[in-house]
Amino acid sequence: MGFENFGTVSFTTEAKAADFITYLEQGKVMATRCPRCGVSYFPPKADCPSCLSGEVEWFEVKGKGKLATYTIVNYGPSGFEDDTPYILALGEFEGGLQIMARLSKDIAPSDIKTGMSLVVVPLKRPDGRISYEFKKG
Amino acid sequence: MAKGITEKPIWIIGLGAATDTMTMAGRKLLTGLQCAQEAAKQAYRMAGVKPQDIDVAEVHDCFTVSEILAYEDLGFAKPGEGVGLIEDKETYVDGKIPVNVDGGLLSKGHPIGATGGSQIRTIVRQLRGQATEAQVKGAEIGLVHNIGGIGQYGNVTILRR
Numbered sequence: 001m002g003f004e005n006f007g008t009v010s011f012t013t014e015a016k017a018a019d020f021i022t023y024l025e026q027g028k029v030m031a032t033r034c035p036r037c038g039v040s041y042f043p044p045k046a047d048c049p050s051c052l053s054g055e056v057e058w059f060e061v062k063g064k065g066k067l068a069t070y071t072i073v074n075y076g077p078s079g080f081e082d083d084t085p086y087i088l089a090l091g092e093f094e095g096g097l098q099i100m101a102r103l104s105k106d107i108a109p110s111d112i113k114t115g116m117s118l119v120v121v122p123l124k125r126p127d128g129r130i131s132y133e134f135k136k137g
Numbered sequence: 138m139a140k141g142i143t144e145k146p147i148w149i150i151g152l153g154a155a156t157d158t159m160t161m162a163g164r165k166l167l168t169g170l171q172c173a174q175e176a177a178k179q180a181y182r183m184a185g186v187k188p189q190d191i192d193v194a195e196v197h198d199c200f201t202v203s204e205i206l207a208y209e210d211l212g213f214a215k216p217g218e219g220v221g222l223i224e225d226k227e228t229y230v231d232g233k234i235p236v237n238v239d240g241g242l243l244s245k246g247h248p249i250g251a252t253g254g255s256q257i258r259t260i261v262r263q264l265r266g267q268a269t270e271a272q273v274k275g276a277e278i279g280l281v282h283n284i285g286g287i288g289q290y291g292n293v294t295i296l297r298r
Binding site: 041042043049068069090098099100 | 160163164167
């Protein structure tokens with residue numbers, strides 16, 4: 001199982017970090033960490049660009065993050081037109097891990113404030129595709 | 138040799154190039170492009186000049202905010218103060234640091250690949266005094282700032298007449 005069922009539009013099927021999808025289907029949003037230099041990655045990477053090690057380890061993104069910044073996408077790229085408007089956000093999690101994801105549609109735009117508490121959760125879309133998103137933490 | 142080809146040679150005195158991560162979410166800096174900052178540092182060092190020595194510049198304004206970030210990445214303004222340069226009209230033809238006096242990418246178009254050539258041409262014409270109504274008076278040193286991808290590649294070129 002690769003990335004063919006991931007997101008609104010899948011841009012790849014094969015990927016070294018394909019375990020991400022397996023974990024996502026188990027209800028876990030996972031990131032990788034390089035045991036050699038300690039840098040964490042999300043989206044997960046199977047190799048470490050910082051020290052070039054190929055021995056990264058998986059860990060679950062748990063706990064609450066903070067909304068660093070966001071933008072409302074009214075004009076989506078090709079293939080994303082039916083999803084607009086959606087809110088793309090950047091969350092800061094423990095250890096300086098930065099995650100980009102959509103804000104859940106159940107967060108009212110008037111409730112959105114930078115610094116607000118977030119959690120990242122798997123998302124099973126009505127069309128059967130799988131992804132992840134931020135919910136209020 | 139250049140003087141045998143043209144009466145007004147323009148010399149490349151500084152070059153800088155740097156890259157950054159594909160993933161934007163993981164970048165350390167969200168209010169600038171570190172590849173551009175690093176490329177600028179290299180080009181200034183090679184040329185032996187400082188940001189305040191630049192007489193005219195072309196920057197990669199693929200979006201409105203990109204030009205403001207470029208002012209800051211190139212050292213024309215301090216971080217967070219780029220917008221003040223426009224408000225004070227310092228980037229206009231007769232300002233302290235004229236930028237994109239040919240209209241920039243948002244006005245003249247952005248054919249990827251040809252954009253960099255167009256930027257070099259603009260600065261060469263400036264340094265040769267051939268820029269007609271857009272001419273920056275007495276321009277001696279010019280700078281070109283170009284970006285690839287979404288800030289994966291940064292290139293800075295400094296030219297002198």
